[in-house]
Amino acid sequence: xxxxxxxxxxxxxxxxxxxxxxxxxxxxxxxxxxxxxxxxxxxxxxxxxxxxxxxxxxxxxxxxxxxxxxxxxxxxxxxxxxxxxxxxxxxxxxxxxxxxxxxxxxx
Amino acid sequence: xxxxxxxxxxxxxxxxxxxxxxxxxxxxxxxxxxxxxxxxxxxxxxxxxxxxxxxxxxxxxxxxxxxxxxxxxxxxxxxxxxxxxxxxxxxxxxxxxxxxxxxxxxxxxxxxxxxxxxxxxxxxxxxxxxxxxxxxxxxxxxxxxxxxxxxxxxxxxxxxxxxxxxxxxxxxxxxxxxxxxxxxxxxxxxxxxxxxxxxxxxxxxxxxxxxxxxxxxxxxxxxxxxxxxxxxxxxxxxxxxxxxxxxxxxxxxxxxxxxxxxxxxxxxxxxxxxxxxxxxxxxxxxxxxxxxxxxxxxxxxxxxxxxxxxxxxxxxxxxxxxxxxxxxxxxxxxxxxxxxxxxxxxxxxxxxxxxxxxxxxxxxxxxxxxxxxxxxxxxxxxxxxxx
Numbered sequence: 001x002x003x004x005x006x007x008x009x010x011x012x013x014x015x016x017x018x019x020x021x022x023x024x025x026x027x028x029x030x031x032x033x034x035x036x037x038x039x040x041x042x043x044x045x046x047x048x049x050x051x052x053x054x055x056x057x058x059x060x061x062x063x064x065x066x067x068x069x070x071x072x073x074x075x076x077x078x079x080x081x082x083x084x085x086x087x088x089x090x091x092x093x094x095x096x097x098x099x100x101x102x103x104x105x106x107x
Numbered sequence: 108x109x110x111x112x113x114x115x116x117x118x119x120x121x122x123x124x125x126x127x128x129x130x131x132x133x134x135x136x137x138x139x140x141x142x143x144x145x146x147x148x149x150x151x152x153x154x155x156x157x158x159x160x161x162x163x164x165x166x167x168x169x170x171x172x173x174x175x176x177x178x179x180x181x182x183x184x185x186x187x188x189x190x191x192x193x194x195x196x197x198x199x200x201x202x203x204x205x206x207x208x209x210x211x212x213x214x215x216x217x218x219x220x221x222x223x224x225x226x227x228x229x230x231x232x233x234x235x236x237x238x239x240x241x242x243x244x245x246x247x248x249x250x251x252x253x254x255x256x257x258x259x260x261x262x263x264x265x266x267x268x269x270x271x272x273x274x275x276x277x278x279x280x281x282x283x284x285x286x287x288x289x290x291x292x293x294x295x296x297x298x299x300x301x302x303x304x305x306x307x308x309x310x311x312x313x314x315x316x317x318x319x320x321x322x323x324x325x326x327x328x329x330x331x332x333x334x335x336x337x338x339x340x341x342x343x344x345x346x347x348x349x350x351x352x353x354x355x356x357x358x359x360x361x362x363x364x365x366x367x368x369x370x371x372x373x374x375x376x377x378x379x380x381x382x383x384x385x386x387x388x389x390x391x392x393x394x395x396x397x398x399x400x401x402x403x404x405x406x407x408x409x410x411x412x413x414x415x416x417x418x419x420x421x422x423x424x425x426x427x428x429x430x431x432x433x434x435x436x437x438x439x440x441x442x443x444x445x446x447x448x449x450x451x452x453x454x455x456x457x458x459x460x461x462x463x464x465x466x467x468x469x470x471x472x473x474x475x476x477x478x479x480x481x482x483x484x485x486x487x488x489x490x491x492x493x494x
Contacts, residue, residue: 036457039139040438040456040457040479041350041351041413043164044164044165044351044352045351045352047162047164047182047205048138048139048162048163048164048165048182049162049164049183051162051183051205052205052223052224053164053165053182053205053207053223054223054254054271054300054352078348083298083300083316083349083352085348085349085350086348090414
């Protein structure tokens with residue numbers, strides 16, 4: 001699973017000139033849902049603008065140096081022993097990688 | 108002398124906006140647009156929007172004792188004072204980096220804000236919003252600062268709050284506002300996530316995220332320390348992942364029974380407040396976020412965390428039976444009863460609506476358009492301990 005995520009995230013960087021969020025095929029309607037999920041439901045712990053709350057800030061600068069695959073794994077599986085829950089029941093791997101890249105691309 | 112009537116007639120038209128009481132007013136938060144809407148509960152209408160309040164995700168509100176002013180605590184550390192009669196922002200300060208909630212003192216002179224970053228509580232003059240006291244939530248040998256949650260006012264001009272990272276409860280006595288006296292209770296349990304004070308102001312109860320149970324402090328007998336109640340609830344059943352922290356605001360009390368959300372379970376716990384034992388569990392649709400009692404104590408209304416957040420369930424407190432399931436729309440965030448309970452206001456975040464229901468017939472009485480509404484706060488809170 002972790003390997004697939006890594007391959008997915010890296011493949012995007014190597015094979016295309018597109019940014020990761022442009023490359024991953026997610027319908028515009030689903031993208032809008034994911035952005036809403038991020039702002040509202042992730043936002044209930046990470047802040048509506050992702051500047052931090054009970055969970056840490058998730059804007060690009062705060063995540064600098066952390067690979068997308070690692071962040072996507074955190075999103076899918078959560079962090080046991082902390083308040084970060086697993087979102088696997090609601091997100092596909094592609095969607096998690098897309099979200100991780102969206103976070104990294106935010107200033 | 109002769110000029111007085113003339114001068115008065117000049118002033119009167121200007122002041123006429125203020126000629127109404129505020130007892131039927133309230134605010135709801137529009138979390139994405141940094142605004143609040145002013146509402147009135149006699150005709151169930153919106154009276155206007157006040158803008159420029161910053162990041163209002165997880166915002167909350169307390170009211171001045173004359174019910175004229177609202178203090179709005181924003182996630183971005185902003186503290187705003189809003190005049191309900193003039194419908195305007197009176198003052199806004201940036202008091203911290205990342206805040207979570209607030210409280211107003213028994214005497215109405217102090218407004219306290221709890222902060223995640225930098226972790227601690229700051230206390231301001233309600234008149235001027237000038238800083239009166241700063242209480243950093245430092246703990247441990249290296250003097251780290253903890254996020255602060257569950258801040259409430261308590262009798263004796265005290266504030267009580269919990270330290271998420273440190274696992275502590277602190278009482279700050281503000282009888283002499285310049286020199287707050289802080290009493291600390293350590294090792295109360297891992298990661299308190301929110302807390303409440305019983306309506307009589309006697310018991311402070313913090314919910315624990317990192318362990319089972321609740322931490323209970325009897326404010327009549329702080330010397331007795333903090334004890335754990337309901338240490339075993341949910342044992343045996345696997346705790347589910349928690350997608351939204353439950354809120355303990357406004358402990359739902361009916362007679363000697365209290366109703367609280369079970370963290371990580373599809374259940375509401377029923378507690379006997381004389382023995383502090385669990386006397387039952389009500390199975391519910393999802394993980395409860397708010398469990399609110401209608402003011403007469405006859406019903407409890409429950410909303411849920413993602414992904415069951417489109418629903419509300421209503422239970423009879425005598426029989427514990429489900430009496431109604433409502434589906435107000437996507438992402439029901441909050442419910443606020445009118446002071447005598449005949450109607451309840453419900454915010455439907457992703458439906459961009461605030462709805463008003465009759466609590467006897469469950470029919471919808473009004474629907475107000477709103478931008479991502481979250482918390483709803485009516486002025487009657489001004490005279491309740493802990494709200």
